[in-house]
Amino acid sequence: QKEVEQNSGPLSVPEGAIASLNCTYSDRGSQSFFWYRQYSGKSPELIMSIYSNGDKEDGRFTAQLNKASQYVSLLIRDSQPSDSATYLCAANQAGTALIFGKGTTLSVSS
């Protein structure tokens, strides 16, 4: 069965610190990897996608992918209280449904 695993947290970091979120996946055929942010009571919002091994940076966010280790991570630099949310890791092959992890809850304290 295809699975995406995440630590549920909560992960607590002080404001201004780097938050590191990790995820592993079981399906070696997965081609696309996504990080969604979900605030309580809201729908998932895409913040990063990554398709190739290595790092991808977008503002304060950096996604890292290692297909050999089947590992995806998200780094949030200069964490802000507004970053407090649940972060969902997801993977799929194009044209198939996303397989989601259960999410990691991040709490950024001011």
Place this chain on the structure above:
Amino acid sequence: NAGVTQTPKFRILKIGQSMTLQCTQDMNHNYMYWYRQDPGMGLKLIYYSVGAGITDKGEVPNGYNVSRSTTEDFPLRLELAAPSQTSVYFCASSYPTRDRARGSTDTQYFGPGTRLTVL
């Protein structure tokens, strides 16, 4: 573009009642999906569609039905509501593409969700 819209936002059903959750997208996406999210859990796929007239089961299809008569609409039907169907339901859409540099890509966009309670 409104993106993906869902109605209703909230609904309370009695056991055995039926209802339809509506989902519409205006991005001309060919793929559409229905997920459910239980508290503290990730999203589980109920049904999906790769185009008008084509639907297929996901991980948790029992108790649900779908149809896809147009590109824009993908309603989810609950025939005999049960307490186990209490959940938040999200509709999503995407347009898988093939990019020479990145390979196949498929970004899914989500609607605001429908919170359903079955008592």
